[in-house]
Amino acid sequence: MDAQDYGWWNTLVQWDGKTPWQEYLDLSTSGLGPNALPVPTFNSLGIPEHVQFHTQFRYHHYTKDPTYDVFARLDIPFSDRIAIAMWMVPIEHYNTSDQLRDARRIRQYEANGFSSGDFYFGTYFHVLKEKVNWLDILVSANFKTASGNNLEGGRFTDTPGYFFDATYAKTFTWIRPYFVTGLYVYQTYDGLHFQNDAFLYALGSHFLKGQWEFKTEWAGYIGYLEVGDRPSVLRVEANYKSKSPIIIHGGIQFGLNDLDYTTLSFGVNYIKK
Numbered sequence: 001m002d003a004q005d006y007g008w009w010n011t012l013v014q015w016d017g018k019t020p021w022q023e024y025l026d027l028s029t030s031g032l033g034p035n036a037l038p039v040p041t042f043n044s045l046g047i048p049e050h051v052q053f054h055t056q057f058r059y060h061h062y063t064k065d066p067t068y069d070v071f072a073r074l075d076i077p078f079s080d081r082i083a084i085a086m087w088m089v090p091i092e093h094y095n096t097s098d099q100l101r102d103a104r105r106i107r108q109y110e111a112n113g114f115s116s117g118d119f120y121f122g123t124y125f126h127v128l129k130e131k132v133n134w135l136d137i138l139v140s141a142n143f144k145t146a147s148g149n150n151l152e153g154g155r156f157t158d159t160p161g162y163f164f165d166a167t168y169a170k171t172f173t174w175i176r177p178y179f180v181t182g183l184y185v186y187q188t189y190d191g192l193h194f195q196n197d198a199f200l201y202a203l204g205s206h207f208l209k210g211q212w213e214f215k216t217e218w219a220g221y222i223g224y225l226e227v228g229d230r231p232s233v234l235r236v237e238a239n240y241k242s243k244s245p246i247i248i249h250g251g252i253q254f255g256l257n258d259l260d261y262t263t264l265s266f267g268v269n270y271i272k273k
Helices: 003-013 098-104
Strands: 051-061 067-077 082-095 112-115 119-128 136-144 161-169 175-187 195-209 212-223 232-241 246-257 262-272
Touching: 161 195, 175 212, 212 246
Parallel strands: none
Antiparallel strands: 051 067, 051 262, 067 082, 082 112, 082 119, 119 136, 136 161, 161 175, 175 195, 195 212, 212 232, 232 246, 246 262
């Protein structure tokens, strides 16, 4: 598209005529949509016994940018020690207000429509199985591809990234507290800082009762660029394990810092036995 078509944006950011437009965006959870650089979820229950396919329909509530999406994840165990996972948001619908578009310096004038997200893949290892005096320790390595589209609309970064984490847990009858530490890294367009390195953390617990599992978690990461890159969230989930190979999921996530979205999710987890 001819640069003349972006005259409104050039005026908005006072473009100098040479700096790449990507450098005017803040690649962070406060500068992009809810799926661009999300706070990761963690495998705090260990390696699954069977292949699992999980899908969710989600609504991210923010009056200036209501967003709907479909989330899908596949976990494939190879033993009780190692498994791989793949996940993505194949489709997202958004409707960004003009006010937020300008505040984020988004380059899409009509900032609404559909996008498709990044493809992630990873592997996790059960390093140490819990015993009387030992914690359960699970580590994972995960990679974000630059497959998501619509950087102009502020939806996905069009840059790669990765995160590593270690989860420490202990089961006491019906409660399983855990904590997570790790590293979260993604590439930027900043000529001075080619990537943002962040400390990754989580603290939570599972509550197991019959066919029900409840989970609460406080999680986030702390970037060093200080461009709205220190998101933290509070998650509450409920899962019901029926007699069929289906687990029914419902959850809510509250953005506490550098994330303006409250996310409602509903989905199913199919277990292939």
